[in-house]
Amino acid sequence: MFSSLVFPVLFFLTMAGRTTGQILSCFYEIENFNVSIIEPSLCTHIILIGSSNVDNIGHFQEPPSNVTEEFVKLKNRAPVKLLLAVTGNSAHFTTLVSSEATMQQFADESLAYLDRSGIDGIDIDWEFPVWSWGAKKSDRTRFGDLLRILRQKYGTKKLITVDVAGPPTIAKYSYQADYLNKYADFVQIMSYDYHVYDPILNPVVGFNSPLRRLPYERGILAKMNSVFFCLISSKVNLRIVSGSFFTSLLYFSCKT
Ligand SMILES: *[C@@H]1O[C@H](CO)[C@@H](O)[C@H](O)[C@H]1NC(C)=O
Ligand SMILES: *[C@@H]1O[C@H](CO)[C@@H](O)[C@H](O)[C@H]1NC(C)=O
Numbered sequence: 001m002f003s004s005l006v007f008p009v010l011f012f013l014t015m016a017g018r019t020t021g022q023i024l025s026c027f028y029e030i031e032n033f034n035v036s037i038i039e040p041s042l043c044t045h046i047i048l049i050g051s052s053n054v055d056n057i058g059h060f061q062e063p064p065s066n067v068t069e070e071f072v073k074l075k076n077r078a079p080v081k082l083l084l085a086v087t088g089n090s091a092h093f094t095t096l097v098s099s100e101a102t103m104q105q106f107a108d109e110s111l112a113y114l115d116r117s118g119i120d121g122i123d124i125d126w127e128f129p130v131w132s133w134g135a136k137k138s139d140r141t142r143f144g145d146l147l148r149i150l151r152q153k154y155g156t157k158k159l160i161t162v163d164v165a166g167p168p169t170i171a172k173y174s175y176q177a178d179y180l181n182k183y184a185d186f187v188q189i190m191s192y193d194y195h196v197y198d199p200i201l202n203p204v205v206g207f208n209s210p211l212r213r214l215p216y217e218r219g220i221l222a223k224m225n226s227v228f229f230c231l232i233s234s235k236v237n238l239r240i241v242s243g244s245f246f247t248s249l250l251y252f253s254c255k256t
Pocket of ligand 2: 033067
């Protein structure tokens with residue numbers, strides 16, 4: 001699973017994280033679940049992905065109890081924050097945000113789970129508001145309503161993080177900077193998607209997860225980097241680089 005490229009980058013970031021209080025979040029996929037292979041002291045946050053989703057009526061689906069029990073044991077090995085990624089078909093998220101009552105219920109159910117399990121927060125992985133089959137234009141603002149309702153219920157005792165599309169071609173339709181800034185603890189950009197080969201839109205490939213544009217990058221290619229995303233989409237300073245340790249993808253985060 002470990003790519004030789006990812007490991008040294010992460011080592012550097014881990015050191016940075018220790019000394020400056022920054023974030024190094026790590027995703028762990030549920031497939032072949034075995035927490036004994038995780039070294040939790042390398043990360044400030046570990047996000048379990050693949051075991052929780054939004055179902056077709058917009059309800060919160062928690063992980064199997066034996067998975068939760070194993071996952072929380074990581075806390076005995078390092079002072080790490082644990083989060084649960086909530087994924088799901090985009091149309092299911094659209095259903096979730098289409099009614100205030102469903103959002104309130106989702107917030108109550110997820111909070112009850114977090115309180116019961118001792119997990120520190122949730123990571124919302126909706127791919128992507130507005131930009132997918134079954135999506136609605138209203139997803140963009142209603143996603144903000146969902147985050148607001150979650151924050152109202154969670155207060156400051158639980159974390160809320162959001163995974164966002166990297167390419168600004170998608171992000172400009174999907175998100176509003178103000179609610180990300182206001183309600184999320186941090187935002188993780190799926191920066192591995194900047195250089196995806198597409199014969200028409202993006203016929204050039206480049207470095208994985210670039211932080212800044214390269215001198216020769218022009219037009220849309222000049223916007224396919226995390227500095228551009230953070231400045232334009234979140235209007236905040238770039239805080240840290242966060243890498244996914246347990247898959248070979250890279251994410252960057254904007255401070256919120
Ligand atoms: C989990 O991984 C450890 C270390 O590789 C191994 O010894 C153990 O048998 C694994 N457990 C399961 C249930 O696969
Ligand atoms: C949890 O239980 C299910 C069903 O009994 C089993 O298939 C799965 O391997 C278990 N997972 C873990 C992490 O123990």
